[in-house]
Amino acid sequence: MSKRALITGITGQDGSYLAEHLLDLGYEVYGLVRGQANPRKGRLSQLMKDLSFVGGDMMDQGSLVAALDAVQPDEVYNLAAISFVPLSWSQAELVSEINGTGVLRILEAIRIVSGLSTSRTATGGQIRFYQASSSEMFGEVAESPQHEATPFHPRSPYGVAKSFGHFITRNYRESYGLYAVSGMLFNHESPRRGLEFVTRKITCGAVNIKLGQQEKLLLGNMAAQRDWGYAGDYVQAMHMMLQQPEPRDYVIGTGRTHTVEDVARIAFEAVGLDWRDYVVIDPGLVRPAEVDTLCANPAKAQAELGWRPTVSFEELIQMMVDSDLSHTTKEQQYGHLQLAAAW
Structure with a gap:
């Protein structure tokens, strides 16, 4: 049963x-x-x-x-x-x-x-x-x-x-x-992540800029480090x-950290652009109390569960860019979205 x-x-x-x-x-x-x-x-x-x-x-x-x-x-x-x-x-x-x-x-x-x-x-x-x-x-x-x-x-x-x-x-x-x-x-993260989250905001923004549907991408703390899987x-x-x-x-978690800047760099490189030409830092998007660095030690899960991540950070961002590019190209789904997500 x-x-x-x-x-x-x-x-x-x-x-x-x-x-x-x-x-x-x-x-x-x-x-x-x-x-x-x-x-x-x-x-x-x-x-x-x-x-x-x-x-x-x-x-x-x-x-x-x-x-x-x-x-x-x-x-x-x-x-x-x-x-x-x-x-x-x-x-x-x-x-x-x-x-x-x-x-x-x-x-x-x-x-x-x-x-x-x-x-x-x-x-x-x-x-x-x-x-x-x-x-x-x-x-x-x-x-x-x-x-x-x-x-x-x-x-x-x-x-x-x-x-x-x-x-x-x-x-x-x-x-x-x-x-x-x-x-x-x-x-x-994944291609199913909401547009308000910084990773998806970046991948979607890079695609929109590449397709001429958006001019700039507003982000906050580019130095924040996270363990992304x-x-x-x-x-x-x-x-x-x-x-x-x-x-x-x-x-x-993966036990590896990357910065928001790393996300932007990989996402824009995936569409043949330099993120520094399009990202604008907006102080209004900085959190009232910031968490600078989070990094997992997954040793217990690896030893007792046998769990390990199978997708690398670089592969993850590429996956998200590919998905956004596919949906945007086919359906013009996102247009000139002005996302106000804070980081």
């Missing part, structure tokens, strides 16, 4: 890749969607005909209990979040509700549906839960590279909310014996975490 998985945030980048991966493994896959008019639901069902959907809202405890009761999943992957970090300063309360308290709501829903009491119980036969934690929790890093025991010092409301989600997941594991793990994933690799790590005998948290 095939396993059944419920994915929150299924219409996002990671949700779509994870759904594909689980379907390939023979899972029955259900996506939690908020409202029947979700604009991304149609695109996702076009991509994956075998998906099923169930209604639910990360701000509504009752709807989460009902969704879990209806689906009866073996595994729950909580990818639902407001994932654009700069937005968390202007909508801090909303981000905290979704990215922080929302994790508590779904954990409590699992506890209720599983019939767990306040005393610890064995993890066998329970719903297994994955929480999408974030490298932004490390923030102003105490050491580099960052591993599972590195202290958190988040520098944004997003990072603070994700830290709460991380710790409440651990608390439910320790309090109720729930099989619950957190993946501390470092930056991961391919989202398709990272969702496989999520699944691996839930297959282990004991629930443990893992850092997932």
Whole structure:
């Protein structure tokens, strides 16, 4: 009998890749969607005909209990979040509700549906839960590279909310014996990344400039360093975490850092241009509290899960440029977009 998985945030980048991966493994896959008019639901069902959907809202405890009761999943992957970090300063309360308290709501829903009491119980036969934690929790890093025991010092409301989600997941594991793990994933991108994120903003901007649809690209802190990998690799790590005998948290990343300038250089070179001729630094796009460098130490995941990235940074940026060039050339999809994404 095939396993059944419920994915929150299924219409996002990671949700779509994870759904594909689980379907390939023979899972029955259900996506939690908020409202029947979700604009991304149609695109996702076009991509994956075998998906099923169930209604639910990360701000509504009752709807989460009902969704879990209806689906009866073996595994729950909580990818639902407001994932654009700069937005968390202007909508801090909303981000905290979704990215922080929302994790508590779904954990409590699992506890209720599983019939767990306040005393610890064995993890066998329970719903297994994955929480999408974030490298932004490390923030102003105490050491580099960052591993599972590195202290958190988040520098944004997003990072603070994700830290709460991380710790409440651990608390439910320790309090109720729930099989619950957190993946501390470092930056991961793909052609499905939203246009507001800096990597996609750059690749799309380079293509638009090459095709004469845009003159300049506004960016903020070009010196910021991140550990960037391919989202398709990272969702496989999520699944691996839930297959282990004991629930443990893992850092997932490549162990290599690159700057925003590196992204721009490779993206513009891919279309035969020099980024320095087109990028304009806009001080208004600098974050109120910057995170300068994030770099993963994925040694534990490599040793215990056998996980390793398969796509290099250079291949990732080229992949994104090729995708943007293909879509723009065929459909003139992006036109003269003036993206206001902050970095």
